[in-house]
Amino acid sequence: MMLSFAWDSIKNRRKSVVLTFISLVISISVLMSVEHIRVQAKESFNRTVSDVDLIVGAPSGQLNLLLYSVFRMGSPTSNISWQSFTTLNELEQVKWAIPISLGDSHRGYRVLGTSSAYFEHFKYGNQQPLVLSSGHAFTTTFETVIGADVAKRLNYVVGSKIIIAHGIAAVSFKNHDQSPFVVSGILAPTGTPVDKTVHVTLAGIEAIHLPSAQLKAFISQQSSTGALRTLTPSSVSAVMLGLESKMSVFTLQRSINNYQTDRLMAIMPGVALAELWQLMSMVENILIIISILILVSSLIGLAVMLLSSMRERRREIAILRVIGASPRVLFSLIMTEALLLVGASIVISLVLLNLSFFLLGGWLAASYGLFIDANIYTLNTLILSVVVLACAGLITLFPAIDAYRTALHSSLSSTM
Amino acid sequence: MNLTSDTNKDQQNELAIKVENMSYKYDKTRIKPDLFIADWQVYAGQHVFLKGESGSGKTTLLNLLAGVLVPDSREITLLGEPFSQLSPQKIDAFRAKHIGVVYQQFNLIPFVSVLKNVQLAAHFGGTCADQVEQTLADLLPKLALSTDCLGQAAGQLSVGQQQRVAIARALINHPDILLVDEPTSALDSAARDAFMQVLLVLCNKFNTTLLFVSHDPHLQAFFTDRVNIAELNIAQGDVI
Structure with a gap:
């Protein structure tokens, strides 16, 4: 029931939600692609030579x-x-x-x-x-x-x-x-x-x-x-x-x-390759930092969207309270909405990236010698998705607590 | 002062609402309360008309009884439960299960369907889907609502329809107490009378205690128990 209500509520605020969704899809896609390319580049580097002792x-x-x-x-x-x-x-x-x-x-x-x-x-x-x-x-x-x-x-x-x-x-x-x-x-x-x-x-x-x-x-x-x-x-x-x-x-x-x-x-080529990669760890670290900054900015965008929506939803939340929704239910509602949005953004981002790497794989290999596996559904991606969801959950705590604490009387007074 | 809404009190021995030395201040820094009720009781099944001028504290009292406002001195007992001393979570749960509230503006969630507005209230009140279906089948004809309107977004309904949906939502959990705040202010006299008749029939059917708040003197004819907020409120000042 609450999941369906969360969906209705998202649909009701579709304009701001669509903009946030697009922002999230772009941010998560960039984050995932940077991470995927980083891992693939490292793998590609390490696979340069094999079986040579x-x-x-x-x-x-x-x-x-x-x-x-x-x-x-x-x-x-x-x-x-x-x-x-x-x-x-x-x-x-x-x-x-x-x-x-x-x-x-x-x-x-x-x-x-x-x-x-x-x-x-x-x-x-x-x-x-x-x-x-x-x-x-x-x-x-x-x-x-x-x-x-x-x-x-x-x-x-x-x-x-x-x-x-x-x-x-x-x-x-x-x-x-x-x-x-x-x-x-x-x-x-x-x-x-x-x-x-x-x-x-x-x-x-x-x-x-x-x-x-x-x-x-x-x-x-x-x-x-x-x-x-x-x-x-x-x-x-x-x-x-x-x-x-x-x-x-x-x-x-x-x-x-x-x-x-x-x-x-x-x-020993393995040892020398590891040493060489260490020299390039600066680039790797920069990529990681860029990824983290992208994630943080997109999550702040999500929090801003949720917090600003809280203002327009004050009455909706107060009505739910009056008909019996406990603060805990409202907390879960805001959390569910945010996680639905981020979850959907992750799924769409992964599908888009899979498609993009599949279509651009030949060009990347020919132009940059980058052999990027189109299969983005790896353990690393799964871990990253869970991290993104966890961070989204964490950052949604602020608007969710705001909903939890929404004063019933002040929110309903304008209508009474 | 002990004010009891007295009709039927001989037949009804269960108290639905008991207010004792309850005070409320909007401005907590003030010493004098805006509302102070020394002693007031409403028996189960009574239909009470609470009248008074605008700003005399009717809505404040209704909000205190609904748990929307918290009294400064916690002396409200509803259905034998020390309502004003319950935790906020328990107040929410109690309200969902035992209290129906109909506001002047109806407070429906405009973007969801009529059915979902009702189902949400039933969900929070712990009423099962079968019972919701049964109660709706019973309520809809009495409220002159067609089943077609169930799928419509509440915000698209006329004022009259919204008012009736608000009642359906308030009654879906068969509440013991129904608090109604000036629901007829937007209606003409014919619609108002029709609404009142339906409301009273439904409250009788569900044996619901009704507290009807209005400043409209025409409506008091529908009630035998009438209370003036000015008599209840010892603080005797403008509240809102």
Whole structure:
């Protein structure tokens, strides 16, 4: 009965209620979306690399090593020798090793020289392997596999020819135009820096840096034999290692760091990612603060609406008292109305956000590399909804207590 | 002074309203009360006409009896209960169950239907849905209200209809006491007489004690028990 009366009362004040409802829907939508994007961004960040136990590079700093080897940001201070790579690869604790070589680029996208082990063992997200959306992994020296973003932005398809430039600048004055690479495969989107990477063979990287005459000779030999990896690199930028047992990570890390033949540094990507995220915690905190401010402002709006409605509802409340409604019933009535309004706003906000993320998901991934899950109905959202409802309940205490204390006589006197 | 509305008092031995040394001041800083009643009793089933000039304290007395106002000295007993000494929650519950009030302005909730106005009162009075249906079926023809009007918003009704709905709402819980404050002021004489007849018939039917407040001398003809507020109020001043 009181629920139905609360609904009638809301309908009676529909203009102010609709405005408050719109304000609440907007505020809750912003709050939920900021929170969802924050969580998704964090997840997206943490899913950049998976199943890699150690990353080995030249000593610099674990963040620097992580940034250039995983995020393709910055450059290695120095390389590690090929001999070191083969030694690492042959260690009994090591299950697989992926060499990576950085330093060149293609129209602003980083070029990563690697072996076929990369496509076999590199994983991201929840141990998801790389999948080719078209074509195949490279089988000859001058073939390349490009990330989904590179293909989309530069309109490349399997068979397209690309020229690699020296250095990592978007515009380069030195192009390796004697030896174009042919796109042999395009990777499916991953939401990681892989999407923005041009993957080539280590031999290819080595070849394009040969003196012109030697490169010509190599290309002519290559076209006659079609052989892969006829050139062994002298060094690589870093090595990603997968171990036989996770238990040996610390031991191996210590031994690599104490390796005497070459100066090496081994990092655990999970630890380095956590440290990197800590550095970005300021941004995360700002997002949280923005979310809280949005919530507070919308709840204050709700309280203002309820308090101002109390003035116009004084008579209605007094009539209810006269026909027997106890102050407790009136308290519950105001509380029910507020919670109905906030509850409905939460439901509409969630539906709108789900729809928006579903429709804009492709654009966000393509434009910002943000892979936002359209499914907003998560435990986090549920907790946030309960918090919003609890805060609404708390802030509604003021008008509800006002209703509780409404003096019967003063409210009815104008009509008596 | 012991003023008793005396008709039928031999037959009725249960007191519905008992007021003893009750005082009320609008301005609490004043020493002299605006209303002071030394002793006044109304028996169960009596129909009492409370007359007096405007501002003489009729409505104040009605509000004190309805629990809308709280007396400064708490000496009101209703149906044997020390009404003025009950907690506010208990007063609300008592009013919902035992007292019906009809105001001059009817005080219906305008945006809800006639039926819901009545159902709300029944809900607070603890009357079950079946009984509400039965009582309404009984009341509506007597009040010349069609079932069609039940779905209409109370605010859309004519003054006469609102007045009758206000009575239906006041009687839905079969109250022991009905307090009525100048409900005929907006009616012409024919409508007024018709209303009074219906009201008295219903009060007789439900054996309801009626306290009818009015300054209209024409209405006293409908009552055998008449009390002038000026005789009750020892304070003898303008109240409102």
